Structures are given as C-alpha cells and as structure tokens.
Amino acid sequence: MSLLAVEGVSRRFGGLTAVNNVSFSVEAGEILSVIGPNGAGKSTLFKLIAGFLKPSAGHILLDGRRIDGLRPHAIAARGLVRTFQETTVFREMTVLENVVVAHHLRRRHSVLAELLATPGVHAEQQEFLADSRKLLARLSLSGLEDEEARNLPHGHLRALGIAMALAVRPRVILLDEPFTGMNSEETERAVEIVRDIRAGGITVVLVEHDMGAVMRISDRIVVLNFGTLIASGVPSAIQQDETVIDAYLGRADEIVAL
Amino acid sequence: MMQRFPALAGFILFAAVMLIAIPLLLAGQGYWLTVLTTAALLAFGSIGVWLTFAIGRINIAQGAFALIGGYVVAILCTRYHTSFWIALPLSVLAAMLVATLVGWPILRLRGVYFAMITLSLTEVASLAFLNGGSFTEGASGITSIPRPALLSSSLAIYIASALLLLIGIVVAWRFAVSPAGAVFRSLRQGEELAASLGINIARYRLLAFIASSGMGGAAGAMFAAFQQNIFPTSYTVNDSVNFMLYCFLGGLQSVAGPVVGAFLLVIAFQLLSAIQRFQALLYGIFMIAAMLFLPNGLMSLPQLLLARRDRRADAVPPR
Amino acid sequence: MAQILIDGCVLAASYALIALGITLIFSIMRLLNFAHGELFMIGAFMVYYVYGAWHLPFAVGLLVAALVPALIGAGFEKFLFRRVMRIATREENTMLLAVGTAILLDNVALFLFGEEQHGVPETISGVLQIEGGFLPYQRLLVVVMSLVLIALLLLFVQYSRPGRAMRALAQDRDAALLMGVDVDRTSMLGFAIGAGLAGLAGGLLVTIQGVNAGIGVDISIKAFIMIMIGGAGVVSGALLGALVLGFAESVGYALLPGSETYLLIFVALVLFLIVRPQGIMGHPWG
Numbered sequence: 001m002s003l004l005a006v007e008g009v010s011r012r013f014g015g016l017t018a019v020n021n022v023s024f025s026v027e028a029g030e031i032l033s034v035i036g037p038n039g040a041g042k043s044t045l046f047k048l049i050a051g052f053l054k055p056s057a058g059h060i061l062l063d064g065r066r067i068d069g070l071r072p073h074a075i076a077a078r079g080l081v082r083t084f085q086e087t088t089v090f091r092e093m094t095v096l097e098n099v100v101v102a103h104h105l106r107r108r109h110s111v112l113a114e115l116l117a118t119p120g121v122h123a124e125q126q127e128f129l130a131d132s133r134k135l136l137a138r139l140s141l142s143g144l145e146d147e148e149a150r151n152l153p154h155g156h157l158r159a160l161g162i163a164m165a166l167a168v169r170p171r172v173i174l175l176d177e178p179f180t181g182m183n184s185e186e187t188e189r190a191v192e193i194v195r196d197i198r199a200g201g202i203t204v205v206l207v208e209h210d211m212g213a214v215m216r217i218s219d220r221i222v223v224l225n226f227g228t229l230i231a232s233g234v235p236s237a238i239q240q241d242e243t244v245i246d247a248y249l250g251r252a253d254e255i256v257a258l
Numbered sequence: 259m260m261q262r263f264p265a266l267a268g269f270i271l272f273a274a275v276m277l278i279a280i281p282l283l284l285a286g287q288g289y290w291l292t293v294l295t296t297a298a299l300l301a302f303g304s305i306g307v308w309l310t311f312a313i314g315r316i317n318i319a320q321g322a323f324a325l326i327g328g329y330v331v332a333i334l335c336t337r338y339h340t341s342f343w344i345a346l347p348l349s350v351l352a353a354m355l356v357a358t359l360v361g362w363p364i365l366r367l368r369g370v371y372f373a374m375i376t377l378s379l380t381e382v383a384s385l386a387f388l389n390g391g392s393f394t395e396g397a398s399g400i401t402s403i404p405r406p407a408l409l410s411s412s413l414a415i416y417i418a419s420a421l422l423l424l425i426g427i428v429v430a431w432r433f434a435v436s437p438a439g440a441v442f443r444s445l446r447q448g449e450e451l452a453a454s455l456g457i458n459i460a461r462y463r464l465l466a467f468i469a470s471s472g473m474g475g476a477a478g479a480m481f482a483a484f485q486q487n488i489f490p491t492s493y494t495v496n497d498s499v500n501f502m503l504y505c506f507l508g509g510l511q512s513v514a515g516p517v518v519g520a521f522l523l524v525i526a527f528q529l530l531s532a533i534q535r536f537q538a539l540l541y542g543i544f545m546i547a548a549m550l551f552l553p554n555g556l557m558s559l560p561q562l563l564l565a566r567r568d569r570r571a572d573a574v575p576p577r
Numbered sequence: 578m579a580q581i582l583i584d585g586c587v588l589a590a591s592y593a594l595i596a597l598g599i600t601l602i603f604s605i606m607r608l609l610n611f612a613h614g615e616l617f618m619i620g621a622f623m624v625y626y627v628y629g630a631w632h633l634p635f636a637v638g639l640l641v642a643a644l645v646p647a648l649i650g651a652g653f654e655k656f657l658f659r660r661v662m663r664i665a666t667r668e669e670n671t672m673l674l675a676v677g678t679a680i681l682l683d684n685v686a687l688f689l690f691g692e693e694q695h696g697v698p699e700t701i702s703g704v705l706q707i708e709g710g711f712l713p714y715q716r717l718l719v720v721v722m723s724l725v726l727i728a729l730l731l732l733f734v735q736y737s738r739p740g741r742a743m744r745a746l747a748q749d750r751d752a753a754l755l756m757g758v759d760v761d762r763t764s765m766l767g768f769a770i771g772a773g774l775a776g777l778a779g780g781l782l783v784t785i786q787g788v789n790a791g792i793g794v795d796i797s798i799k800a801f802i803m804i805m806i807g808g809a810g811v812v813s814g815a816l817l818g819a820l821v822l823g824f825a826e827s828v829g830y831a832l833l834p835g836s837e838t839y840l841l842i843f844v845a846l847v848l849f850l851i852v853r854p855q856g857i858m859g860h861p862w863g
Contacts, residue, residue: 074458370607
C-alpha cells in the first residue's frame, strides 16, 4: 500500500477547475516531484494534500487513512508536514526558538504543568533544545542559533523551514519549491539536504520549477498541465515524453532545461 | 536567562510598592486609593487585551466583557443576595462562556475585520443591557450594590485589586515564557506555518480570547463591587479602546507593558484633572504623540536610548 | 409603508456619502479612518456656523463643510499617517493613531463648539406627498445633492488621472508604484476627498438632524457597519452597505423603540459576518 495516495482529486474555484481528477501515489522512502508549467495547479494540489484546501472531489489517503477534509494541524499529527515559500519561519523568534516551537506535537505535558514549570516540563524542554541543536547542525545552521530569524538570508531561511518541518518527525514532507531563488551553490546544498532527508527515512514530495535539480534528485516525476495529470514516471521517461514537451514548449514563458 | 533577573527584580519591587509601600503611605487617602484601585483593575483588564494582541488580534471587545462581569455581580448581589465571593467566579465564567460562543466563529477573522466586529460587540453589550427590561433595569442601571464581605474599606478593596493584578501578572508572565507562550507568538507571526507544524490554531486562539475575556469579566466584577453600581454605559467603545491604548503605550513585548501603560495614563489623567477642560484633549494629543515617536511603547524606550547612544558613539571618528 | 421607503431612501443616499468616503480612504491606504464621524460632525458645524449663524448662502456653507474636513484629512495624512505607516512595526499602530485623531477631533470640537445640540433653518420649505408618505423638500434636496455628489465622485475616480491613480493604488500598490504613481500625493488627495465627503454628508444632514459635538463616534460606527455589510474597500460595497443600513434604520425605527433597533442591527450584523466575514462585495481579508 502506498504511503500517500491521491485519488481522483479535483478542486474548483467557482467556474475555474484548478485541479482536475488527479490521481497518483507516493511510495514510502521515495522522492517524488510534481512539475508543470505556471498555473498548472501544482500549488493548489499542494494545499489540498496538506489540508489548507478541501477537495471538491476525490480522496487523499495517508497510510490508507483519509486525510482530505482534515485541518492542517491534524494532518501534521498524522505525519505529513509541508514547508512554505513566503512565511517560511517565525521572523521575530531566534533560529533556535523556531525549531523548538516546531516540537509542539511532541509535547507531553498539560498547559498547567508548563505554567508551574514542573521538573518533567524542564526535562522535556532540555530534550527539545538538544534535538533542535542537532537538527540545526544537520542543516549547517549551527552558528546562527541566537540570531533573529528575520536577519537570515533566503537560503538559510529555507533551510530553517526544513529543520522545523523535520522537528515534527514526519513520515512525509512536502517541500514547496525548495530550489527556487537559489544560485547553483545553494541549489547543491539544497539537493544534499533533500537526499539527507530521504536517507533519514522520510518520504519527500516536492513541487518545483528548477528542472535540473528535479531531474537529478527525483525517483519519480508527476507532470501537471492545466490542472490535469499528463504524465508520470521516472525522470528519463519524462524527459522524452511528447505531451510533456508540448506542454512546456506551448507556453512561451517557460524556459526548460531538459 | 540572564534577562529574567532584572524582570524578576522589577516585579518584586512593584509588588512591594503595591502591597507594602502604598498601604503604609496612603492608608487614609481615599482619593488616591481609588485612583490606584482603578489603575490596578484597568491594568488587569489590559493584560487580557495584551493576550489577544499576542496572538495577533486587535481586540476592541474588552468593554463588553467588563460589562458582563459587572452585571453578573450586580444582579446576583442585589437581587439574589449572593456573596460577592461566589458572584466573582460566576461573572468570570459568564464572560468566558460568551467569549467561547462568540469567539469561535469570529477568531478566524483578522486585522481590521476582527477589530470592527469586536467593536460591534462592545456596542451590542451596551445596547443589550440597556434593553434588558426589568432584568437589567435598563438605563437606570443597578445601584446600591453591597460592598463585599471583607472589603468594606477603600484600603481593603485596593489591596484586593492589587493582589488580583499581581496574580494576573504572574500567570501571564509564566505563560509567556512557557512553551504555550511560544505557541501564541507563533500564531501571530505565521498562522499557516503554525498549523502545518501541528498547532491547533483555532483552539489556541480561542484559549487566548477566553482568557482575555475572563480577565475583563473579573475587572468588571471588581469595579461593580468597588463603585457599587453599573450602567449600560459603564463601558463603551471608548473604554474598550482605552484597554488597547494602555497595552500600546506600555509596549506589547512583555506583560509589563499594559501594566505600565495603565498606571501611567490613569495617574497622569488624574493629575491633569486640575486642567479638567483639557484633560481629554491632552489625552488625544498624547495618543498621537505616542504613535509618532514611540511606536513600540514606553518599554522600548531603554532600547531606543541605548541605540541612539550607540549610533552617536559610532559617529565619533576613531582616534 | 411608503414612509418607510421614503425615509430609507433619504438615509441611504446620505449614508452613502459617508460610506464612500471611508471606503476611499480604506482602499487607498488600507487604513480605517476612526475619525470619519468626527469629520462628518465638523462639516455639520461648518454649515451651522456659515449658514445658520452667519447667514451666508447654504452653498457657501457646503463648500466650507467640504473644505475644512478635507484640509484636516490632508493634514492628518501628510503629518501623521505618512510617518507612522513608514515606521510602524505592527499594523495596530496606524489604527491606534486613527483612534487618537478621533479623540483629538472629538475634544477639540467639544472645546470649540460646546455641548449643546444645534440645528439650522430649512433651505427649502414645503412637503411633497407621495403615495401616503411625506417627503419634505428639504430631505428631497439632501437626496438629490447626495446622488449628484456620488455620481461626481464615481466619475472622478473612474475617469480623472488622480482618480485612476487612486484605483491603481487600491488594486495593486506595488504595480502602481512601478507605474510611477506618486503614492504620497495620491494618498493625501484620497484622504482629503474621503474626509470632504464626510464633511459634505454632515453639512447636508445638519439641515435634517442638527448636530452636536458628540455625534462623531456614532457616525463612525455607522460608517463601520456599512463597510462591514458591504465589504471594505469596494465602492459597490459601500453603496450596498448604505442601502442596507438606511433601510434597516427606517424599518427599525418605524417598528421598534429607539435603541432596540440598533441592538437588532448589530446582532444581525455579527451573525452575518460570521457567515460572510468579508461583507457582501468584499474580498476575503485577513
């Protein structure tokens, strides 16, 4: 059984069908990329899976259990988290505080116990601090612990966003354009990070425009155009797929490095 | 961690002044005890509003909850001869109940929309109590509310209010430094991000709103017992706005902000009573000046001054 | 029945001026003008003094009723809001500044004009009878003038250069900047016009309702209600909101005693907003 299954999912906004009867599945441990020209419905699909939108039709299953219709925090509790492009982090907190807050789902004490600062709460905080430091080290952010998040450059912000998502200990992580806006050096680091995430046993689904990185890193690729799934398969197959090439070439604004 | 020591010292000093110095120095001064009681209770209500600011909402409804708290005490103590000490928790519960019912649907609104709808709530409360028929006695309000047992003197009421405030400060402070406080801050800085990390944003928002309203209700209840009357006009939009103002003036970064703001303005207002005619006018000018020159509140003043000193030091050419 | 319709129209037309004014300011600056009611009140007092007390022509009174609030509005934008909007770390700062300006104007007015209620003599006397309802010519004049002013404003916003600049700012601030729209001047003009509309509404309505220094808050609240109903920042929303409030008031006052009407209006409003928080025509916000 696939870890994540999207079955016949559609989403309409008034007269516009942003996502049209899309079905695909993601196996545990794989890196799957969702690509497509601008306006193909990738970010809508993303929001549907993560619970920020409800499908107009279809189901989404995580580990065989339906998650469509659940709110984002409930989906996170089931093991699926996402990263963001804009509000990647909590800007007014320090880098360390950001990652600590992301341990929310692992809190074991009541608010009352926290107010009273019981020894159990204190031990848990120490545990979260240690875990946060490890995650920051893994993402090469160690020296920046006490820096206010808003002072970080873009690449570090994205890395911090990933560290926070990892703090939840998810089974599936949805990365929202992890390579966009990066130079080749930053992209390399990001590719390493994604591989490292998968090596840690987490399944990765990403939405992306940067073809080069996508082709290098994905186990499988799914292509959307005008809200419909037009192709899916391994990178080499997608590169040669006629419908995919048409879809991209038909759009003058897309420059594709296939 | 080191930053907490000045704060703790500050709090102990404040508590000492409130509970020891003032009773000793002002025991016979009914007028000033009244002013300080008012300041303490308004500060308490403002801490509630501060909690809603903490989750990123502009709450102009605190007057409504103060009104609810006040009327519950008024009706229970005059008509049903309930003890104030039972009416007080009941008034807090009533305020919290209304907050739950109303808060659940409106908290998903943000910014100006939330502000406008909470402003409407203050009006609704006023009008509801005005039109409550014989139950709320309409425009004539409820008067001759008996003084609570144990709180018959001005001094006793002052001490009770000061204690309430101190407890409120401690609880809000503990909350702010706890993981739950970090969750609140995350709500303000990125609701969607918080949700994606597993934070039940609806539940936490409601929690903040309920806590805020409870504090408003308690303040209203204490005022009713203290002033011994309540009217539909006891809390208007102006009062709801004032709660916001105290938070802003003091600064929203810490729980000290609303307390400082409330005390400063209430005391300053009283001192200006000599210039009665210009009191409210100066109030408005003061508000504008504060926004122009101290947008982050008074508590940001030390930082501002330090920054200015540093800039001047930088400007001096090195030898 | 006819009377209710007539009264509703009169109220809706004049309220529309208020709603359009606050909507203009909101759409350009994303600012809720808490002092809008006070600007209305000042306009009303201008007509009271110029026309009522000094016996100059009503038209002159209206001119002053538009100009004085407009100047105040421009001043607020240039000297207060512009600066605070630049340095504010949180959006609440500008809202609190707006509240401060309202308090300021309230108290200046109280100081200058005193507490008493004032009225002005009719500019036209006589009553029209329509289908069993009475429409005093004075009220008809108010309706006609309101409609003319609304039309003028809509034409201005649609076809004039500054008007188009305002619409650009309202729709997409960044794009407008890139297109070379002078944000500061457009904002100032927008605030001035919005304030002027409030003043004109006051100047017109003083002939029917009179004025006292305390009505500022109530009118501001009515303005808020209208944009909450219709949708903030949208002209059609403002007009719809005015229509709904005007008729809600006329129906309510005909059927219920005074304050109950507004209690019902508010409760209905809160319930409506729970279902549709952005108002009838509004874009989802927040």
